[in-house]
Amino acid sequence: MEILNSRMILRPRDPQRSLEFYRDVLGLAIYREFPGGTVFFLGQGFLELSGRADEGPSPDQALWLQVRDVRAEFGQLRERGVAVLAEPEVKPWGLHEAWIVDPDGMHIALVEIPADHPLRVDVRQH
Structure with missing residues (x-):
């Protein structure tokens, strides 16, 4: 396909x-x-x-949004009154994540990928 x-x-x-x-x-x-x-x-x-x-979305659904600066975006959204599920933190897998919720209950992950994370590093042998 x-x-x-x-x-x-x-x-x-x-x-x-x-x-x-x-x-x-x-x-x-x-x-x-x-x-x-x-x-x-x-x-x-x-x-x-x-x-x-x-009805609202299933709790098994989530929207994953990569942002450049999770703390800055989270701070602005908090000031706008967005409902917070989890404060920004570095997860064990190395991503910086915060969680918010939309008006219907859709969970939204705000994710920052650090420059040294494997998702951003070229791991090919040169």
Whole structure:
């Protein structure tokens, strides 16, 4: 299978509230809008808010967002009143992570990958 594009689709309980959270609070750029939905840029992927749900997301779901400076982003989001699940910390696997939650309960990881982490280091033999 050849994947040409991908996106995560969220069905919010309150579409306007979720639109304002992702657009205004997180500051995600809009890729496109259509009747009943908005698609945001997510680095190399997309996040679509469309439709409506009666219940929030499963606690087994999470959105993983890599940022340049997790402490700075977390601090700004906290000042904007975003609900916090976990303060920024260095995890045993070496990533700097903080966790927040969207208005419907979607868990969102904010992740900073340090310069010396294996995800950023070229491990090929030269």
